[in-house]
Amino acid sequence: MSRLRADAAVIHPDCEISDCEFGAFTEVGRGSRLTHVAMGDYSYCDRSCDLANAEIGKFANIASFVRVGATDHPLDRASLHHFLYRSASYWEDAADDGVWFDARRARLARIGHDTWIGHNAQVKPEVTLGHGCVVAAGAVVTRDVAPYMIVAGVPARPLRARLEPDLAGRMMALAWWDWDHALLRAALEDFRSLRPEEFLEKHSG
Secondary structure (H helix, E strand, O other): OOOOOOOOOEEOOOOEEEOOEEOOOOEEOOOOEEEEEEEOOOOEEOOOOEEEEEEEOOOOEEOOOOEEOOOOOOOOOOOOOHHHOOHHHOOOOOOOOHHHHHHHHHOOEEEOOOOEEOOOOEEOOOOEEOOOOEEOOOOEEOOOEOOOEEEEOOOOEEEEEOOOHHHHHHHHHHOHHHOOHHHHHHOHHHHHHOOHHHHHHHHOO
16 A cells, blocks of 8 residues: 555556545545546545546545446437537537536535445445445445445445444544544554444543
């Protein structure tokens, strides 16, 4: 693993990055494509991810081959094909359909803090993943996921809570993901060794 930096994202080779913002200690795995993405502090994606039109919180863990915000084709027109909106690629006298691209970009996927999206999972446009939730490998998420819920399947369905509702609520109130880098370091052993309820007992004040 590369040594991460506060002042710039670590972008591995063969990536395509367009109109993106990166927080501190972020990382983009080899061969990934990111378009119109805001990635929060400490978040990363592994190899060969395809992320578009997404707001990603802090400490998001995105495994390899994940797709977030997969773009749509027009279902209500005479054709599905992208010659309808990427028209300039086909004719010298035709312009691309800017209205279509603006509407597509506006359909944001929102990924909460401290989330985990497993290998080869998909998160559709306009879906929100709550803080602390987990998306199992291969799942296709078509609806919002509650905080600290684990979902799996096609389409994704709830399996079980990662934390009980009371603990989940207390963890969100604690919002440790907003702590500064020095405070995270000071609490590192507690993150490693304490159960969630013990961590909350110690750090909720």
